[in-house]
Amino acid sequence: MEFAGRVHEGSITTQIVESVLKEVEQRKAKKVVEVNLIIGSLTFLNPEQVRFWYEMLTKDTVLEGSKLVIEEGEGTVQCSKCGYKGNFKYIDDSAFHVPMPTLQCPKCDGSVKIVSGKDCVIKSVKMLI
């Protein structure tokens, strides 16, 4: 796939398309109707750019014209000290329009680890077999 490898949305979308094509081949599918994707909220994948690459990379394949459904995967953290599991503690600084996420535990003075939200998963594919 010669387009891939310019920004990481390009290489990731190439992998998505290649994985689906592999499944198509295994199942001898005629056409792909829909691809359901979960993009973790803590990844640096911009859904708009993934869509752009998807359209480019699926041209002249059985995926051409298929619907790409993108769902956001929730980002969660866990505290090793008090066991808190949930959202980040955000620090709201008026200088920024988005609050800043931190690895501080919102419940105690411990620190948290990211447990989900850093992945991009092809959840399911609808194909014509």
Place this chain on the structure above:
Amino acid sequence: MSKFFEDVVKADEGEVFDIELEESVLKANRKLADENRKLLNTHGIKAVDVMGSIGAGKTSLIENLVKLLRKRYRIAVFKGDLTTTIDAEKIKRHGVDVVAINTGKECHLDANLVQKAIQRLNLEKIDLLFIENVGNLICPAEFPLGSEKRVVIVSVTEGPYMVTKHPFIFMDAEVVAINKVDLAAAMDVDPNKLKTDVKKINPNASVAFTNCRTGEGVDAVVEALGF
């Protein structure tokens, strides 16, 4: 044909199946990163990622780390860049093995490229590996390479908001070097404010103030890395 049966699926069209894949796209890289880590561990090699913006001082930091550590460790350096080997040659002058990794157009190193570079090394002759990523504070956070520790370097010349703008890469770091502190007054940027920002985002990160032109403060990075 009856209008009630317009939607009939014809035999030659096939049938639409909903197939659960649950396939992680980033897993492929993570798997390779785990392999890299195991391979390096087997040979007793410690690997350290060095990440930071373009011009933050990644190469200068590595040059200084090499100067301080080469008597105690046999060092190799992977130098990621888009298309040039300028920095790789700079590091090579310090008498250590350097493998230049050119990503072409890609904005980050990945575990696959690092695996290929590892194959170029004589693993029996190395104890310490520095991996300099492509200058970027965004994409490298997405692609672990298999290293044991991560250093992020940020310089005062990048302005006062570099840490706050890119929280996720600082979450991944064990050590943060705040570089070019000699220029802080001229830039009107307070290095202590940058340190406070790092500590807010990642309370466990060690922070060192450096001037990689003179080597000042790099000993604190060595100490923070535990070498």
